[in-house]
Amino acid sequence: MSATTAAAVSAVTAVPAADNAAALAHFTARLAFETDVSDVAADLAAGVPGIVVVDSRSRESWDQGHIEGAVHLPTAEIAARAAEAVPAGATVVTYCWGPGCNGATRAALEFARLGHPVKEMLGGFEYWAREGFPVATASGVSRSPVDPLTAPVSGVACAC
Template sequence: MSPVSAIPAADSAVALAHFSTLLSFETDCADVHAALEERADPVSVDFVLLDVRSPALFARGHVPGAVNLLHGKIVASKLVEYPANTLFVTYCAGPHCNGATRAAIKLAQLGRPVKVMIGGITGWLDEGFQLAIASEA
């Protein structure tokens, strides 16, 4: 018996429920990229892409159309410009960073719909997608 099969797989019905539910919590870089590519204006997509890394990292490169807001700064007053049903998609540096999850928790606590973009910037670059660079002010 291998380490893979040592723990039996879940029943198919349980697996279906689990994996279907998983997609209600997360999206991936390819799906975000496709959504952004479908729209000429990144602001017109049906979600707000939230980069929760530091402003310095954001300035060095971020997903086009993303808004920079540290997870520690997510409060109701910062979200007033967005309708209550706005879907937020959070991301951070990558799989080694839990900032996107922390941001998702804060958004959920505020009653906001939220998903995490798995992979973060690392995943975005691994897919071969380009970053936007913040213009010098």
Template sequence: MTTTRNTEATPTTHPVLRVPPASPAAAAAYFAASLAFHADVSDVAAAVTAHREEGVAPGFQLVDSRSTAAWDQAHVPGAIHLPTALIAGQADQLLDKDVPVVTYCWGPGCNGATRSALALAERGYRVKEMLGGIEYWIREGFEVETWEGNRRRAGADPLTAPTDSDDCGC
């Protein structure tokens, strides 16, 4: 079977290309900027694990911006509990402005980590948001701390993370 590539300009009516893609230069600038603002759950987990097991400093402070009830339910071991509403009054006592901050909240359907990152940036902190929040931390099978102690699920959710490797290949 031979396939040919249509190089003629044709109008697109489907939603994917209704707005055309950005130029390669604009796309590169956007995605480079995105990486400056976001951290991947598995990258954060690798840094947290290396810190805990090997004593290697992660190079950032991890902030859980959720409520106390949510924090008690489960949080990333080693995270600092700083709800967004308390940032103005407590950030300077809990965080070092010389060390970048990574914020997280519930998950992709919640913008609490974004609001927390904004509040910290406005106070002079260098900050990133952990994509996926605690939801994807748990779904990828990483350990959480609860009021009952540390625990983890039996494995990564096979629909959201690799099940046969620690590396997704990206």
């Protein structure tokens, strides 16, 4: 049997896509729990009120670089310090190192346990820096060149 006459088996559709109602529920729920670095950067640049970005990493990691305007609140300190660091009613956006780390998820869980509205920033600090957004250190604020595998190098938003 030749490749042109054999019925192709799809790895994509071997498990059929969800029905429309299930897909709507799933993708809506994901957006309720997650945000991305571009949306966070846009809101911070626009001065959108009611959002507190929380870096849940260690002091050493924070000192190496963090999102300008973020609050440093390691996960182990959230229960004790959240009330002083996050205004009541603010939406918390947590981040950690990157996609290979679940620290932002653990931090988001801590904020949810305390009753805060919370979202996890996909990509974490890694994608923040790779997309060329401002990184703060004790030496000041800098930007790295945009990684062409993560965002358009033109600086124009991906419009996704």
